Structure formats: C-alpha cells, structure tokens
Amino acid sequence: MKNNWIAIDWGTTNFRAFLMQGSVQVSQINQACGLLSIEQGQFASTLQTLLQPWLEQHGALPVVMAGMVGSQQGWHEVPYAELPCSAGDLASRTLAFQTPWGSPAWIIPGAHGMSQFGQPDVMRGEEVQLLGLAALYPASRHIALLPGTHSKHAAMRNGEIVSFSTFMTGEVFSLLTQHSILGRALPEQQDSQQAFLLGVKTTGEGAPFTHLIFSARTRRLAGEISDAHIHSYLSGLTIGYELQAIPGGQHTWVVGSPSLTARYQLAASQMNLELSPVNGDDCFVHGLWQLLPLLQGNKS
Amino acid sequence: MKNNWIAIDWGTTNFRAFLMQGSVQVSQINQACGLLSIEQGQFASTLQTLLQPWLEQHGALPVVMAGMVGSQQGWHEVPYAELPCSAGDLASRTLAFQTPWGSPAWIIPGAHGMSQFGQPDVMRGEEVQLLGLAALYPASRHIALLPGTHSKHAAMRNGEIVSFSTFMTGEVFSLLTQHSILGRALPEQQDSQQAFLLGVKTTGEGAPFTHLIFSARTRRLAGEISDAHIHSYLSGLTIGYELQAIPGGQHTWVVGSPSLTARYQLAASQMNLELSPVNGDDCFVHGLWQLLPLLQGNKS
Numbered sequence: 001m002k003n004n005w006i007a008i009d010w011g012t013t014n015f016r017a018f019l020m021q022g023s024v025q026v027s028q029i030n031q032a033c034g035l036l037s038i039e040q041g042q043f044a045s046t047l048q049t050l051l052q053p054w055l056e057q058h059g060a061l062p063v064v065m066a067g068m069v070g071s072q073q074g075w076h077e078v079p080y081a082e083l084p085c086s087a088g089d090l091a092s093r094t095l096a097f098q099t100p101w102g103s104p105a106w107i108i109p110g111a112h113g114m115s116q117f118g119q120p121d122v123m124r125g126e127e128v129q130l131l132g133l134a135a136l137y138p139a140s141r142h143i144a145l146l147p148g149t150h151s152k153h154a155a156m157r158n159g160e161i162v163s164f165s166t167f168m169t170g171e172v173f174s175l176l177t178q179h180s181i182l183g184r185a186l187p188e189q190q191d192s193q194q195a196f197l198l199g200v201k202t203t204g205e206g207a208p209f210t211h212l213i214f215s216a217r218t219r220r221l222a223g224e225i226s227d228a229h230i231h232s233y234l235s236g237l238t239i240g241y242e243l244q245a246i247p248g249g250q251h252t253w254v255v256g257s258p259s260l261t262a263r264y265q266l267a268a269s270q271m272n273l274e275l276s277p278v279n280g281d282d283c284f285v286h287g288l289w290q291l292l293p294l295l296q297g298n299k300s
Numbered sequence: 301m302k303n304n305w306i307a308i309d310w311g312t313t314n315f316r317a318f319l320m321q322g323s324v325q326v327s328q329i330n331q332a333c334g335l336l337s338i339e340q341g342q343f344a345s346t347l348q349t350l351l352q353p354w355l356e357q358h359g360a361l362p363v364v365m366a367g368m369v370g371s372q373q374g375w376h377e378v379p380y381a382e383l384p385c386s387a388g389d390l391a392s393r394t395l396a397f398q399t400p401w402g403s404p405a406w407i408i409p410g411a412h413g414m415s416q417f418g419q420p421d422v423m424r425g426e427e428v429q430l431l432g433l434a435a436l437y438p439a440s441r442h443i444a445l446l447p448g449t450h451s452k453h454a455a456m457r458n459g460e461i462v463s464f465s466t467f468m469t470g471e472v473f474s475l476l477t478q479h480s481i482l483g484r485a486l487p488e489q490q491d492s493q494q495a496f497l498l499g500v501k502t503t504g505e506g507a508p509f510t511h512l513i514f515s516a517r518t519r520r521l522a523g524e525i526s527d528a529h530i531h532s533y534l535s536g537l538t539i540g541y542e543l544q545a546i547p548g549g550q551h552t553w554v555v556g557s558p559s560l561t562a563r564y565q566l567a568a569s570q571m572n573l574e575l576s577p578v579n580g581d582d583c584f585v586h587g588l589w590q591l592l593p594l595l596q597g598n599k600s
Contacts, residue, residue, distance in 0.1 A: 012481075072521075117507035120518040150514065166514040168480075175475040180468075181312075207417035208545050209509035210538070214450065214466040218420040221372075238510070245508050 005062040006051065006103075007288045009125055010069035012036055018281070019054050019061075023289045025281070027054070035073050043075035044100050060102040064288045064295065067125035070095070070107040080122060083113030086160045087131050091294035106295050108288070115165035116153075126152045127161060129255055129280060132287030134159040136278070137253070143246075144253040145275065147260050149174075151242055167242045176238070177231050182216040187227050193266070195229035199236020200267045203244055212237060239267045248272055256280040305362040306354065306403075307588045308347075309425055310369035312336055318581070319354050319361075323589045325581070327354070335368050343375035344400050360402040364588045364595065367425035370395070370407040380422060383413030386460045387431050391594035406595050408588070415465035416453075426452045427461060429555055429580060432587030434459040436578065437553070443546075444553040445575065447560050449474075451542055467542045476538070477531050482516045487527050493566070495529035499536020500567045503544055512537060539567045548572050556580040 004026075007018040013034035019027040029050060038046055047063075054061065070078035078095045093109045110124030126146045133144055134156055142156040149170035155163050177183040202215055216234050219225045225233050243264070246252055254261045254268075254275040261277035268275045304326075307318040313334035319327040329350060338346055347363075354361065370378035378395045393409040410424030426446045433444055434456055442456040449470035455463045477483040502515055516534050519525045525533050543564070546552055554561045554568075554575040561577035568575045 115507075115511065117511060118505045119502070119507060119511065119515045120522050120524075121514065122518055122521060165511050166518075167508065167510045168514055169510055171480055172510050172513075175479055179475055179479045180471055202419070205418045207415075207419060208467065208541065210467045210469055210472050210542060211415065211417055211419065211465050211545070214421065214468055215419045218422050221422060222420055224420075241508065242510060245511070 004058050005064065005292065006054065007285045008047075008063060008065040008069070009067045009128075009284055010035065010065055010074070011067045011125065012073075015050065016281075017051065018285050019058075020285060020289070023286060025285055028281075035068050035071075043069075047099070048101055055101065055103075060099075060104075062292070062296075063099065063103045063105040064108070064292060065106065066108040066128045066284075066288065070109060071124055074107075076107055078107045078109040080112035081109045081127075083111060083164075084157075084160045084162045085111050085113075085127065087290050087294060090127060090131070091291050094291070094295055096295065104296075108291065111161055111164070113161075113163060116163055117165060119165070121164060121166050123152055123154075123164060123166070125284075126154070126164075128287035128291070129283040130154055130156060130161050130287070131159070131290050132283035132285065133253060133255055133278060135286050135290050136283065142253060143250055144255055145246065145264065146255045146280070147239075147242075147264050148256065153245060165245070167245070169238050169242045173234060173238045176213060176216070176234050180213075182213060182234065183230065186230055189231040190228045192226070192229035192232040195225050195232040196236040196263075196266070197270055198225065199233040199238075200240035200243075200270045201236075203237060203240035204271070209241055212241065235263070236267065239264060240271070243267055243271055243273060246273055251276065253278055255283050304358050305364065305592065306351065307585045308363060308365040308369070309367045309428075309584055310335065310365055310374070311367045311425065312373075315350065316581075317351065317354075318585050319358075320585060320589070323586060325585055328581075335371070335373050343369075347399070348401055355401065355403075360399070360404075362592070362596075363399065363403045363405040364408070364592060365406065366408040366428045366584075366588065370409060371424055374407075376407055378407050378409040380412035381409045381427075383411060383464075384457075384460045384462045385411050385413075385427065387590050387594060390427060390431070391591050394591070394595055396595065404596075408591065411461055411464070413461075413463060416463055417465060419465070421464060421466050423452055423464060423466070425584075426454070426464075428587035428591070429583040430454055430456060430461050430587070431459070431590050432583035432585065433553060433555055433578060435586050435590050436583065442553060443550055444555055445543075445546065445564065446555045446580070447539075447542075447564050448556065453545060465545070467545070469538050469542045473534060473538045476513060476516075476534050480513075482513060482534065483530065486530055489531040490528045492526070492529035492532040495525050495532040496536040496563075496566070497570055498525065499533040499538075500540035500543075500570045501536075503537060503540035504571070509541055512541065535563070536567065539564060540571070543567055543571055543573060546573055551576065553578055555583050 009016045017029040111127040115121040146152040151167040309316045317329040411427040415421040446452040451467040
C-alpha cells in the first residue's frame with residue numbers, strides 16, 4: 001500500500017472527502033450530495049464518480065468512511081458501538097468491504113449510549129472527531145462540544161468516549177427561522193453581534209425553551225431588536241441555551257469549522273465559559289488516521 | 301339595543317363568531333379565514349359576508365372582537381393594555397368604531413407584561429378568556445393554563461390579570477412533526493396513549509428541550525416507539541415540557557377545547573398536577589359579556 005488514502009465524511013446533506021498522504025491533507029472535495037440525494041443502489045457509482053480524479057491519479061486507494069453513510073438510510077448499515085468506546089472498539093466493529101473498482105473500503109460504526117440526562121443517544125461521525133481530538137491533544141480527560149445541526153457534548157477518559165448528549169441546536173434554529181411565526185415576513189437579515197449577545201444573555205434567566213423563543217417576537221414588537229437582526233437573536237438564543245448545559249470551571253474544547261467555533265466562543269465569553277477551538281476537519285482526518293492501522297491489521 | 305350581539309375571536313388562522321342572546325350562545329360560525337388570508341382593506345367586506353345570515357335576521361347587531369384582529373397585521377391595531385389588567389382597564393383601551401353597515405363595533409386590546417421568567421410577553425384574545433374564567437368561577441386567585449399554538453400560563457388576583465408567560469407548544473409540535481428530521485419518512489400516524497405518556501414521563505428528567513426532543517429519534521431507532529406513534533410521543537414531550545413550568549400543589553384551571561384540555565389533563569395525571577378543565581368558548585363569550593356593558597357605557 002502506498003501512503004495515500006481517502007478519508008470521507010458522508011452525511012445526510014453533505015459529502016466531504018480528503019485525499020490524504022499519511023496524516024496530511026493533500027486535497028479536498030465538498031459536494032452537496034448527502035445521503036438524501038442518493039438513490040438506493042447508487043452509492044458505489046456516485047462515490048466512484050466523485051473520486052474519479054484521485055483514483056485515476058493514484059489507483060484504487062483505501063477509502064475510510066464515517067458519518068450517516070453507515071446508518072439505515074446509508075450505503076451499508078453498521079451497528080453502533082456501545083459506550084464506553086475506544087479506538088479499538090470502533091475498529092473491531094467497522095465494516096470492511098471492497099468497492100466495485102477494487103478499493104479496500106471501511107465504514108466506521110457510530111456510537112450509542114445514555115446521555116447525561118438519561119436519554120438514549122447516538123452519533124455517527126463525531127466519534128471519529130473525538131478520537132482525533134484525543135490524538136492531537138492527549139490528556140486523561142476531554143470535555144468537547146461539537147456544534148452543528150445536531151450538536152454533541154461529549155466526555156472522554158484516557159482516549160475513550162464515555163458519554164455524550166445531542167442538542168438539536170442547528171436544526172431548531174433552521175426550523176424557527178424558516179418555518180415558524182418568529183421568522184415570518186422578515187426583511188433581508190444582517191448579522192448583528194449585539195442581537196446575538198442579547199439572545200445569549202436572555203438564556204441566562206433559566207426560562208424554558210418554548211417560552212424563551214417567544215421573546216424573539218415580543219422584543220421585535222417592542223422595538224428592542226431590529227427586524228433585520230431576528231436571525232442573529234435566534235442564533236444567540238439557541239446557542240446560548242445549548243451552552244447552559246456545559247458546566248463552568250472545566251476546560252472545554254469546541255470542535256468544528258472556524259466560523260462556527262468562533263460563534264460559540266463569542267457566546268461562551270458572555271457566560272464565564274472558556275472554549276478552546278479545534279478545527280473539525282483536522283480532528284476528523286486524525287481520527288481516521290488513528291483507526292487506519294487497526295483496520296488494516298484486522299483485515300490482514 | 302336588543303339583547304342580541306355578536307362575539308368574535310378573529311385569530312391568525314381562524315375566524316370564530318358566536319351569535320349571543322345575553323350571555324347565551326345561540327349560533328356559531330367557524331371559518332378558516334384568519335387574518336393571514338385577508339387582504340388589507342378587505343376586513344369589513346369579509347366580515348359582512350361572514351355575518352350576513354345573522355345581520356339579515358337581526359339587523360346591525362353590536363360586534364365585539366378580540367384576538368389578532370387588533371394586531372399590526374389585523375384590521376385596526378389596538379395597543380396592548382399593561383399588566384396588571386382588569387376588565388375596566390381593557391374596556392377603557394378598547395377601540396370603538398362603526399362598521400360600514402352600521403353595527404357598533406369594538407376591538408378589545410391585548411395585554412402586555414413581563415413573564416414569570418423576566419421576558420416581555422404579549423397575548424391577544426386570551427385576556428378575554430381569563431376575564432370569563434374569573435366571572436364563571438369567582439375567586440381571589442386564579443392560576444390558568446390556556447393551551448394552544450402559543451399556550452399561556454396566567455395568574456389572576458381579584459379578577460385582575462397580574463402575570464402570564466407564553467409557551468410555543470403547539471407551534472413547536474407542528475415544526476417538529478412537519479419540518480424536522482424527527483417527523484421525516486413516517487407512516488400514517490396513530491394516536492397512542494402509551495407513547496404520549498412515555499413522552500410526558502421523559503420530560504421529568506430535567507433535560508434541556510433541544511436535547512429532549514432528540515429522544516424521538518433515538519427511541520425510534522431503538523424500537524422503543526413505533527414509527528406510527530412518533531407524533532403521540534412528540535405531543536407528550538412538548539405538552540409535558542410545558543407542564544413542568546406549572547408549580548405543583550396549587551389549583552390550576554385549563555381553559556380550551558374539550559379534546560385539548562383532556563390531553564393536558566392526561567399529561568398532568570402523570571405529574572402530580574391537578575388541572576380543572578373549563579370550556580374555552582364559554583370563557584371567551586363570558587369575558588366579552590363582562591366587557592359589553594363597560595364598552596356601551598364608554599360609548600354613550
């Protein structure tokens with residue numbers, strides 16, 4: 001095997017692939033062709049088309065995938081690994097197969113456990129980012145926040161994922177801005193740091209969420225927020241509400257895109273929380289890079 | 301003036317009119333022609349068409365209106381009355397005018413105040429139901445829950461509204477079932493009391509709302525809820541979450557349609573809360589019936 005391989009995060013709405021040379025990203029493909037846009041039976045041919053330039057140049061490279069591609073709606077369903085969950089646990093439950101064009105391929109399982117609030121909870125893809133975080137910044141404990149459509153709050157000990165909780169922050173923000181009365185008949189929206197921080201601050205009163213969000217309407221009626229800043233205010237409310245669940249006084253990583261982690265850091269600065277940002281792509285590829293030798297070892 | 305008059309609850313999506321004889325409902329009209337379906341400038345002609353049968357029979361009856369008809373998007377904007385707010389306060393801020401066909405007409409103002417969680421809050425229409433509740437069941441104190449798209453929790457003292465808080469329960473339920481991943485690709489839904497009560501019970505753990513709702517996905521994945529019962533489970537989650545804000549150990553009225561109040565009572569029975577149901581229409585017309593002499597007194 002050459003030192004090149006391909007790391008893929010294939011989610012519900014997006015496809016992201018990284019051409020790797022060892023642990024270094026060489027090239028990247030982002031396409032809005034998540035699972036929902038792929039007809040059943042078309043995963044292999046879609047993937048081959050997407051990766052064509054790299055395959056032509058490098059041959060049938062190993063392909064390591066994570067994310068919703070391993071779900072019921074994905075290419076091959078890969079049952080969740082149970083918490084607590086180490087790199088070895090994930091590797092031993094990974095699905096190995098060969099693509100029609102001859103690449104060795106793997107789909108990493110997601111993880112399943114009970115959240116800190118006693119709910120059953122699941123993730124697919126973030127478990128890889130967590131492994132990458134622990135590899136990049138070794139420590140006996142990690143608390144990490146992975147913001148997004150379905151944000152995850154996770155705890156790790158000695159590199160094992162021990163618990164996590166999902167917050168539907170990004171999706172709820174979309175629902176409120178696109179489909180609720182709070183987002184109706186708005187002019188073009190402008191980003192307002194002031195409105196965002198007012199939203200964050202408003203979450204500090206302990207109001208129940210379904211009450212809290214109505215303040216986007218009443219503050220607008222009262223002229224406290226401009227019609228052009230409603231999305232910023234709702235962003236502050238939803239992110240601030242999520243951050244209320246992070247206990248203060250402990251070091252917390254925030255893993256994601258630079259723009260999203262900066263937004264969470266801004267919110268946290270109003271709440272006596274300190275978040276250290278880490279690039280989510282770096283964590284993802286480093287997580288898969290940790291797993292790759294274990295996968296190749298299993299296979300041989 | 302004869303003893304007949306017309307009570308109207310004109311909201312965002314529905315129009316409801318009651319032909320009254322004193323305090324007794326004689327006839328009723330329900331139409332799905334809320335404000336959003338009325339073009340600006342067409343309120344009077346729409347109303348005349350809707351009321352035509354009653355106007356032909358009884359002449360230009362007095363018309364007393366409440367609800368979103370008095371909002372910025374309504375027929376005539378009527379500024380909110382501030383809390384604390386009595387029947388006299390509402391009557392003195394009511395807009396009086398004459399319709400093109402000669403009916404004396406009034407639009408009752410909504411109410412504005414600070415919620416129990418320190419948020420600005422508003423209502424339009426429910427203030428009339430609260431006056432009706434206090435008239436039907438006189439007491440020095442009332443705690444009342446008015447469930448709906450935007451549920452209200454209100455406190456009254458000596459017949460005055462002293463505080464209230466809005467919970468966007470009904471709207472959030474619609475968003476989650478119609479537009480979120482939780483409601484995606486579901487078969488035809490069946491009502492399940494078991495799934496509803498599981499949802500209610502799940503709210504007892506104190507989980508943040510945006511985490512709580514993800515359990516509709518994870519319990520479905522785990523086979524704990526049938527695909528046909530997801531709406532019932534989400535109904536239990538959203539109603540149960542709202543009811544967590546009601547302190548136990550005090551008598552609470554639930555004011556609404558019999559089907560909706562029964563649903564809230566069922567949820568409350570799991571939570572050591574006792575809710576006494578009252579018909580929302582009865583409260584509405586009795587509230588306006590309390591106001592009518594004050595309005596006619598103001599006018600003369």
